[in-house]
Amino acid sequence: MIVRRGKMEEFRSLGLDPFGHRFQRTAYSTDITEHFEEMEGKSVAVTGRIMSVRGHGKVSFMEISDIKGTLQLFFKIDVLGEENFKQIKLLDIGDIIGVNGEVFRTQRGQISVRVERWEILSKSLRPLPEKFHGLTDTEIRYRQRYVDLIMNPEVKDVFIKRSKIISAIRHYLDSHGYMEVETPVLHTLAGGAAARPFITHHNTLDMEMYLRIALELHLKRLIVGGLEKVYEIGRVFRNEGIDIRHNPEFTLMELYEAFSDYEGMIELTEDLLKNVCLAVNGTTTVVCQGETIDFSHFERMTMVEAVKKYSGIDYYAYDTVAEMKKAIAEKGIDLEDNDTSTKGYLLNALFDVTVEKHLIQPTVIMDYPIEISPLAKKMDDPNFTYRFEGFVLGRELCNAFSELNDPIDQRERFERQMDLRKEGDEEANPLDEDYLTAMEYGLAPTGGIGIGIDRLVMLLTDSASIRDVLLFPTMKQRE
RNA sequence: GAGCCAUUAGCUCAGCAGGCAGAGCACCUGACUUUUAAUCAGGGUGUCCGGCGUUCGAAUCGCCGAUGGCUCACCA
Numbered sequence: 001m002i003v004r005r006g007k008m009e010e011f012r013s014l015g016l017d018p019f020g021h022r023f024q025r026t027a028y029s030t031d032i033t034e035h036f037e038e039m040e041g042k043s044v045a046v047t048g049r050i051m052s053v054r055g056h057g058k059v060s061f062m063e064i065s066d067i068k069g070t071l072q073l074f075f076k077i078d079v080l081g082e083e084n085f086k087q088i089k090l091l092d093i094g095d096i097i098g099v100n101g102e103v104f105r106t107q108r109g110q111i112s113v114r115v116e117r118w119e120i121l122s123k124s125l126r127p128l129p130e131k132f133h134g135l136t137d138t139e140i141r142y143r144q145r146y147v148d149l150i151m152n153p154e155v156k157d158v159f160i161k162r163s164k165i166i167s168a169i170r171h172y173l174d175s176h177g178y179m180e181v182e183t184p185v186l187h188t189l190a191g192g193a194a195a196r197p198f199i200t201h202h203n204t205l206d207m208e209m210y211l212r213i214a215l216e217l218h219l220k221r222l223i224v225g226g227l228e229k230v231y232e233i234g235r236v237f238r239n240e241g242i243d244i245r246h247n248p249e250f251t252l253m254e255l256y257e258a259f260s261d262y263e264g265m266i267e268l269t270e271d272l273l274k275n276v277c278l279a280v281n282g283t284t285t286v287v288c289q290g291e292t293i294d295f296s297h298f299e300r301m302t303m304v305e306a307v308k309k310y311s312g313i314d315y316y317a318y319d320t321v322a323e324m325k326k327a328i329a330e331k332g333i334d335l336e337d338n339d340t341s342t343k344g345y346l347l348n349a350l351f352d353v354t355v356e357k358h359l360i361q362p363t364v365i366m367d368y369p370i371e372i373s374p375l376a377k378k379m380d381d382p383n384f385t386y387r388f389e390g391f392v393l394g395r396e397l398c399n400a401f402s403e404l405n406d407p408i409d410q411r412e413r414f415e416r417q418m419d420l421r422k423e424g425d426e427e428a429n430p431l432d433e434d435y436l437t438a439m440e441y442g443l444a445p446t447g448g449i450g451i452g453i454d455r456l457v458m459l460l461t462d463s464a465s466i467r468d469v470l471l472f473p474t475m476k477q478r479e
Numbered sequence: 480g481a482g483c484c485a486u487u488a489g490c491u492c493a494g495c496a497g498g499c500a501g502a503g504c505a506c507c508u509g510a511c512u513u514u515u516a517a518u519c520a521g522g523g524u525g526u527c528c529g530g531c532g533u534u535c536g537a538a539u540c541g542c543c544g545a546u547g548g549c550u551c552a553c554c555a
Binding site for chain 1: 480486489490491492503504505506507510511512513514515516517518545546547548549550551552553554555
């Protein structure tokens with residue numbers, strides 16, 4: 001580092017700014033390497049970061065990297081002159097340079113640019129990791145993502161793909177008449193999902209505020225307002241554990257459509273996912289964690305059917321909780337720490353323990369127990385709601401329902417949630433009086449869906465950890 | 480929140496029957512006019528994660544702590 005600072009000063013003493021200015025590039029690396037026939041013999045201006053240097057006395061080779069790829073530069077004393085050639089010794093791996101020269105092929109056949117003029121655009125004062133092994137230390141990769149991005153081109157590809165996925169979602173929704181909106185991140189009540197919120201404080205108003213845990217209740221207020229087809233792609237925050245699939249802040253897409261229902265949401269989800277997959281991968285299949293996932297078809301099952309299929313327990317065969325529990329125990333199924341106080345909770349527990357992991361190909365599980373669905377519309381059997389979740393690779397990818405639009409029923413559901421809260425359930429939904437007021441003005445029959453964007457990106461980029469699809473994952477502060 | 484594992488040079492790692500801190504790449508000096516993990520000759524640049532302890536002596540053993548990874552719990 002001391003040596004690099006010295007070189008920086010030497011550039012200055014030569015009248016060259018080691019932290020230069022605008023550079024007008026005429027070609028990217030891949031424009032040259034992939035279209036050599038048209039480019040051969042042409043003069044180009046290229047720029048990039050020096051990734052390797054191979055000096056040979058009176059000639060020198062360097063590899064530079066730009067957003068699209070890498071390119072070899074060829075420096076020759078005959079072309080540059082003795083003085084100028086000597087100055088390339090001031091360049092280090094990591095420096096950003098701009099060069100002008102002619103496209104040609106070396107004796108070994110490598111497509112290169114014969115440098116006629118070069119300039120330092122930014123001197124790198126810190127050495128990059130070793131070229132062969134690169135950077136593998138996960139802690140540095142996540143904390144100093146910029147170094148990770150410089151050294152590992154496949155990491156860059158993941159984030160380029162993430163951008164394309166989100167862009168494809170927007171394109172699909174915009175072209176289908178959905179309107180993108182922005183709702184508050186700071187909430188006075190953290191509702192719309194079951195999770196513990198981050199708490200903050202507004203000084204001037206002198207009140208507690210919460211970072212949102214869902215987008216749901218504000219978006220549904222907009223449906224009341226007549227916006228009819230809205231969506232938001234936004235960051236939500238849940239004060240929960242961090243692991244391979246969870247980060248405290250993550251990106252959620254929620255969409256609401258008046259006069260639709262959960263059937264409409266299933267159709268939308270299938271079509272959206274198929275289109276996004278096609279747009280970013282060119283096919284409807286994707287290989288993730290060794291499994292080939294086909295987004296062209298979604299299996300459909302009710303939760304009761306799925307539980308019967310995988311656990312052998314038929315929800316309808318038992319009249320009481322006790323009978324059902326007895327049957328579960330006889331099968332030797334361990335429900336772990338799940339709530340088992342009602343048949344609905346038992347069904348959900350069975351689903352978690354016995355079904356979820358089997359849902360590898362895209363599967364829609366329909367008709368959830370009312371106990372775990374406080375914002376979804378009741379079915380004819382009042383123990384169930386018009387709700388579905390989409391599963392892929394044994395993980396939940398989306399959650400949707402026919403929205404509960406009866407304000408009287410909603411108030412009762414909120415009150416039940418408040419009871420749970422009093423019993424110590426920190427994740428129960430709080431009663432949102434303003435949301436009830438909105439509903440009392442009339443919420444059209446509505447279908448709504450939420451899709452976990454990070455999980456979708458994980459699937460489409462074959463990433464094992466959510467941290468691999470977040471540019472800057474949440475990390476503990478050092479020291 | 481619990482368990483297991485890891486932390487040594489800029490990077491990737493070795494060294495751990497307790498005995499002078501090591502290799503490759505990077506870097507520095509020199510040679511080399513077509514290399515591509517260039518090559519050749521020479522040079523080690525360090526808070527061995529931190530603290531305490533055991534010991535004549537600790538990178539190595541013990542305890543406490545920090546950070547990270549994985550697994551489990553909560554959750555999407």
